[in-house]
Amino acid sequence: MSAALATFRGNMRTVRGALPNWVWGLILIALAILYPYITDNIDLPILGGHDDLLDASIQTLGYIIMALGLNIVVGMAGLLDLGYVAFYAIGAFVIGWLGSQHFPDINHGKGIHFLVQSESGISHQPIPGIHINFFLVIFIAAAFTAIWGAILGAPTLRLRGDYLAIVTLAFGEIVPRVFENSTSGFFGIGSIDFSNGRQGITPIDKINLPWTTDPFRYPLELKPAYWVALGMVFFTIFINRRLRDSRLGRAWIAVREDEVAAAAMGVNLVRTKLMAYAIGAAFGGFAGVFLGTYNNTVNVDQFEFGFSVFILCMVIIGGMGNLSGVIVGAIFLSLVNRDLLPELNTYPEKIGLNFDVTSINFGIFGFLLLVMMVLRPEGLIPSTRRKLELHEAELENEEIAGAMEPQLYEVRHE
């Protein structure tokens, strides 16, 4: 078995060595761009129809952005964030506010428009509400969520790993509740309806290229939306790669491995951690805007704790700290969630049980988390460095025969 695996790996290496890395990169990029045409021509019953598959792929691209964002916080800086959904929520509400008819009375009912179609095509009346071009809103939302990420990060800097997790979890629970209940001002202050309660804000503006007034026509035509999402993913990957190799990225890894040593080497802990939170959060907002407009609704029901864990699961299963691992994890979990679980649905009946497998999807993710963490904490495609860290305890334990327990993140700071 292991011999076969070794041969397989050897073969893979030869294939990979046949072309330089950048050629493989180009091939992957080309495949990703041509993917909608590929899906037009394949017909697998398990993956659903062509449009179904493309639709799921677009959602997956959104999840990839979020997983990469969370990877900055959890994978690179080693800070467990259980409230990532809060940033998704904030980003989605930004497009809800800046790209819908949610504030109908603004500017005396004429609305505010920026680089978008400003009149109804049929009646030539101005469209009420704030409408700002999608490509601007993604960056506005990213900046806004980054600020919120820093606000969340600032007070938690003194906390250790597990306290941090709880504080972020509480934050992730508060934010949707605040949106849900802010139907007449925030905390009863003012009287503006920020969220339309449980109904949520809908419809949301479609994506609009700045130089045209003609919005994309998804869900009728999915390809343009796919390419926009793909562009956003490429942008995210690019930023992540540059960050990983930057001074800041190295500081994150240093903080993750040993806070005290990093501080002693002159790494500014406060700044480094805040940047991790802010940048990680920014990608949450970035993806939130896209998923908001693509799903055509911003609704508090989307922002449950389970979603935070869903994204966390992607990061962990793929391999914390490794970009390609996280991307694979995101694709894998989306596939499991959308295709594999409904497929498994026939099995409970066969063994005489009657339940819906899709309803316990989070139980299955929980199981995956558990198994993954116990058997292979470094993930499916680990980064070499992370793998070493996660197994360091075992290695050292062997050396000193279990007399002491080195704990990687156990840092005393008075």
Added chain:
Amino acid sequence: MEAASIPEQQPEPEARTPRRSAGNYIWDNILPVLLAVALLYFLAHDFDRTFDDLKTGLSNGTIWALIALGYTLVYGIIELINFAHGEVFMIGSFVSVSLWQLLGLTDTTAAVTGILCIIAVLPAAMLACGSLNVMIERVAYRPLRNAPKLAPLITAIGMSFILQNVGLLWRPTPDSAPDLIRSQVDYFQVFNTGIEHSDVFAVVVTVPMLVALLWFVGRTKYGKAMRATAQDMDAARLMGIDVDRTISLTFLLGGMLAGAAGVIYALYNGTIQFNQGFTAGLIAFTAAVMGGIGNLKGAVVGGLIIGVIQAISDDYAQPVWTNAIVFAILIMVMVFRPQGLFGEETREG
């Protein structure tokens, strides 16, 4: 951690006690004082209404206290937030209601039969939850005891989701527990406030358990082993304490208390559902942090305080804000007073 901290503990013990100035003293006590002032304000504002809230809060708080003790016990000994604890509590409710339904109890069952069945079911539910908690530790935490902190935390979340979905399969919709104690009937009156059967029941079940727990941890050999393991796992092992068994025992105790809380919750609230554990867990964790995590009496007091805060918030603000308020308190306590309201020295460095 212990190994790393040995050189630091060598200096004189006085070096570790913080200097106390007047400003420090005020700052240290500002949160309890603020809470007391707020309570007095509400009492002065409308005595009867607030007293009713106080009653509801305290009896509800006993449930949070029982769950919080589980968090605090486990955190005290292995410094791990047992995320699945709230779910253990939920399973406790489910087990007890299932047993009552199995016994054929309904709302109209005679009081004596009802009480006898409660007395029979309570230990069963406690035992079930205790063993479940021990099993969780065996499966999810023990293999990772030497791994980085992140790892057991993540398995804890995984475990919590698994149990929650077990609950979902067990009872997909909210279910009602048989009203065995006639919970809404007034027992007696204090200041125009009816003390209901449910309030009395909650207190009557909880108090002996708390006393028993304090006795167990403080006075028995096993309790001593637990305290020793909490202080220094390696030293405890050198002293011949079976650390693994002590940790299992801690999980057993925590799970039993959560099971008892589940039984009380089912009778007190009348409805149970699969996602009750998540919120209850967070609330109880807030209580545990508030009392100073690792501090048993603190957890009880924290639970009662959270109960009262909830009741007052339900009454004076809107119930929809209550959870947000509790979680905001959680964040504030963690950020400003990570050692808890009462300034106990804990191991939070």
